[in-house]
């Protein structure tokens with residue numbers, strides 16, 4: 001009789017309850033899939049929503065969260081002839097998309113209505129092993145270590161795509177609103193793309209970090225009216241990427257635009273914000289949402305990070321610490337990202 005191989009994993013068994021760190025069977029890669037030994041997995045705010053069942057479409061339980069996975073291929077399933085055992089890959093939020101619908105065919109696989117999401121509809125990387133789709137795992141460039149790469153697979157990709165969606169040109173003034181896990185990467189990507197970055201946050205400590213990372217200007221709305229200030233100083237910014245966790249920051253970004261400006265929404269706090277129709281129409285403001293990025297975007301975001309030395313601020317933790325990490329995420333505003341080291 002063959003003994004079933006087991007691994008340690010952090011499992012959601014009930015919403016709003018601590019994850020159970022326990023032994024579970026190592027999954028088997030099916031056709032088109034690969035088995036990965038997980039080296040590192042970042043912890044994203046979305047994991048918190050999965051654990052709490054916050055969204056209308058809840059993940060089926062039990063579920064292993066985690067979608068900022070970096071690992072090494074240990075087995076390739078049938079039909080995978082473009083990846084090899086021993087290669088290092090990243091597994092993003094977009095676990096799989098159909099490849100045949102209008103969204104997939106037009107370069108918007110992230111909007112595929114049949115998509116499966118890592119650590120949500122399928123098990124993710126809070127585990128020693130995981131299965132990924134061979135077509136959606138992305139090779140990690142040499143020169144980026146595991147702990148640095150993990151946050152780039154979701155947070156880095158998300159802000160890279162968000163900045164692309166601003167349609168800003170090199171030299172343009174681009175606001176990054178909210179300098180947390182997403183924002184501190186957005187400042188670096190914005191600078192690498194040639195933008196003049198304006199950091200907006202209510203904590204001076206985070207604005208200092210943004211300056212160190214290359215922001216040309218910083219504004220703290222606690223002591224300066226950001227709309228009046230930017231309109232007086234530069235006539236408003238060309239674009240903004242809002243990664244903030246509070247709804248008022250979204251309306252504020254619209255006010256900080258120059259005529260014709262574009263505001264991209266990346267942060268996902270619950271709630272609404274008011275919009276002046278007159279202001280939007282008369283000043284021809286564009287407002288658009290942006291969610292993660294495609295495989296093509298991920299490849300470009302990783303290579304840009306390797307080339308321009310884009311480095312996330314990382315705090316490390318072990319799989320056994322997962323409940324503490326998730327709790328701290330809800331209460332503290334630690335800048336940077338936490339990454340689980342799995343060996």
Ligand SMILES: [Zn+2]
Pocket residue numbers: 044045046047067093154155
């Ligand atoms: Zn994420």
Ligand SMILES: [Zn+2]
Pocket residue numbers: 097098099100101102103104109112113114
């Ligand atoms: Zn599709």
